[in-house]
Amino acid sequence: MLFQLYGSTVGTQLLGWCLVFLGLILMNELGRRTKWGGILVFFIIPAALTIYFIVAAVGAKSFASDWYVITHMNGWFHYAKLYAATIGCIGFIMIKYKWGIGAKEWFKPWPFVIVAINILIAVVSDFESLVKGGMSGGWWVSNEGVFLYGGWWNLLNGLAGILNILCMTGWWGIYSSKNKQMDMLWPDMTFAFILAYDVWNFEYTYLNLPTHSWYCGLALLLAPTFAATFWNKGGWIQNRAFTLSIWCMFAQVVPFQLTKPFSVLPSLYAGAPADGTGAELMWQKSMELYNAGIHNGPAVDKAIADMGITANPVAQGVVAVLALAINVCVFAAIMKKACATKTNPYKNEIWKGTKDFEEAMARAE
Numbered sequence: 001m002l003f004q005l006y007g008s009t010v011g012t013q014l015l016g017w018c019l020v021f022l023g024l025i026l027m028n029e030l031g032r033r034t035k036w037g038g039i040l041v042f043f044i045i046p047a048a049l050t051i052y053f054i055v056a057a058v059g060a061k062s063f064a065s066d067w068y069v070i071t072h073m074n075g076w077f078h079y080a081k082l083y084a085a086t087i088g089c090i091g092f093i094m095i096k097y098k099w100g101i102g103a104k105e106w107f108k109p110w111p112f113v114i115v116a117i118n119i120l121i122a123v124v125s126d127f128e129s130l131v132k133g134g135m136s137g138g139w140w141v142s143n144e145g146v147f148l149y150g151g152w153w154n155l156l157n158g159l160a161g162i163l164n165i166l167c168m169t170g171w172w173g174i175y176s177s178k179n180k181q182m183d184m185l186w187p188d189m190t191f192a193f194i195l196a197y198d199v200w201n202f203e204y205t206y207l208n209l210p211t212h213s214w215y216c217g218l219a220l221l222l223a224p225t226f227a228a229t230f231w232n233k234g235g236w237i238q239n240r241a242f243t244l245s246i247w248c249m250f251a252q253v254v255p256f257q258l259t260k261p262f263s264v265l266p267s268l269y270a271g272a273p274a275d276g277t278g279a280e281l282m283w284q285k286s287m288e289l290y291n292a293g294i295h296n297g298p299a300v301d302k303a304i305a306d307m308g309i310t311a312n313p314v315a316q317g318v319v320a321v322l323a324l325a326i327n328v329c330v331f332a333a334i335m336k337k338a339c340a341t342k343t344n345p346y347k348n349e350i351w352k353g354t355k356d357f358e359e360a361m362a363r364a365e
Contacts, residue, residue, distance in 0.1 A: 009262075095111075130154040167334060189234075268311060270312040
């Protein structure tokens with residue numbers, strides 16, 4: 001099993017997943033269908049949250065010291081991901097409505113640039129865990145209060161992430177849909193890339209955001225893929241950016257994924273309570289260590305052992321191998337196609353004639 005889904009809370013854990021999945025789809029539709037919906041979700045709400053974050057940071061040593069955004073979500077990664085994703089969404093909205101530089105030809109590679117930045121942020125996290133955990137595997141404590149188990153799986157997944165950047169083709173092949181410019185389309189981003197990205201990104205969350213990955217790994221990845229499969233052909237990258245930004249805003253201020261009875265732990269934490277109390281217990285212990293300046297080593301190992309938890313990284317290793325293998329295969333297919341057609345796969349679209357590509361192009365303005 002990838003996750004510890006058993007016991008008295010399994011019903012609420014499944015319910016929580018469905019709520020996140022459906023909520024992301026609905027909010028994505030709100031953001032994409034009208035200009036005012038996009039302005040509300042990706043301009044007004046982030047601006048209001050920024051004020052909230054500043055207030056929390058300024059008051060961290062007094063009235064805001066116990067706020068969730070300070071105690072659980074104050075690491076660099078969460079803010080970097082939130083604002084990188086939201087800036088990407090703003091650029092996508094400018095492209096699809098042809099606002100300002102969004103109408104310029106030179107701005108078309110913006111989707112590639114912002115996705116590559118987001119992937120690199122994740123790759124940095126993977127390599128950080130590799131360094132702190134060691135190649136053979138070891139526990140360490142993150143500044144968000146999570147016991148992570150770094151190892152060779154982080155190396156493989158980091159390499160898969162770098163390769164995934166090279167699997168994005170047709171950087172200039174960006175269009176607006178003809179139905180009132182509802183969507184920004186990237187037709188050359190076909191099912192092969194989506195599969196490679198989803199497996200890589202799931203493993204990234206599984207390794208580096210383990211206490212969140214039931215939601216930000218599965219629900220968050222499947223929501224945009226579901227929409228692109230059934231009614232938004234060619235719009236996967238917009239779906240992905242929109243749902244990622246929405247989730248980051250929600251997760252930054254609402255402790256839903258860490259709250260009993262909705263929290264779910266991966267199989268890594270063998271022996272941890274599966275009823276939603278395990279995540280909170282580990283957070284308390286890990287923050288004690290982190291605040292004492294202890295980030296890895298014997299003291300961290302002892303704290304894990306005292307809670308009756310042992311590492312079970314089998315699933316981490318299996319998925320890491322799968323993520324790297326899929327990205328290698330997709331990259332090889334791209335290079336084979338590029339050589340056969342004598343086409344630069346980044347300056348030009350190389351998947352013309354395929355079902356995915358043609359269905360997306362049929363929607364283009």
